[in-house]
Amino acid sequence: MKKFFILLVLSILWQSEASAQKIGYTDMEFITSKMPEYLAAQTEMKKFSEKWAKEIQDKFGEIDRMQRAYMAEEILLTEELKRKRQSEIKEKELEAGEYNSKIFGMDGLMFQKKKELMKPVLEKVQRAVTKVCSQRRLDFMFDKSSDIGMLYTNPKHDYSDYVMEELGIDPKANKASGSEKPEQPVNVPANTSPKQKSTTSKLK
Structure with a gap:
């Protein structure tokens, strides 16, 4: 699958060069880390994660x-009471x-809550990206923080500042802190019980 994406990018780059189409890239991870709406959504997600994790920890504690x-x-x-108590514990x-699983499983409540909180943020960013691409007459814009990544990134094609300006964020004020790695979204793994350390470690 990764090889397919690399071939796809190479194909697009070759075709773009042949037809003089413009390509740009941006760093969505950095941009969203500077958005108050994104940080607020992250904080809200963490509250829900901690609340639900506590409820599950209480259940396993019982x-x-x-x-x-x-x-x-x-x-x-007696044997009858043993079976009864064992059945209660198993239940x-x-x-x-x-x-x-209902909370942290695939398509669980945490996943749904993340989609709900992030939707307005992602829609706002998408509008800014679309406007910048239209104004700068770009045919393609890649996100270098995505899984596909970039084969080569020339700084002159970095349009992150324009997107940030469109969002009302001062790029120059954030350059000093740009080298700092932004906080990652809360990601609680599926089928993880509070008796395992991995659940709570994801909530830090």
Whole structure:
């Protein structure tokens, strides 16, 4: 798949050069990191992530208490009571696992909330990109922070400043901090229980 994208980019570059079409690139990761709307959405997402993670941690904490209580009393329980307690614990584990998947699983509530919060930001950026491309008569603009990446980037084709100006962001004021790596979006992995450190580590 990656080879396909490289061939596609090469093909576009060759065709563009042949027909004198203009190509530009921009750094969306850097641009969005300077947008107040994006940072506000990130903060809101983190609040939801922490809230839901706490709820799941509480569920698994209850299961842990039930298991410890069962182990302490097991020798005193009849076979019927043992089966009943084991069934209750298993039911709680299943419930907690399903809730975890519902929140952080693929197309879960966290994914939906991220789409909802990011939609206005992405639409605003897209409008700015479209306007800049129209004003500068660009035929193609690539995002060098995307997975496809760039084979070669000539600074004279970097239109990030124009997009930032269109968004009302002063490019010169942000040049000093441009080398700092922007905060990454909250990304909570699917099917991860609070008993594993990976869930909470993603919320930092």
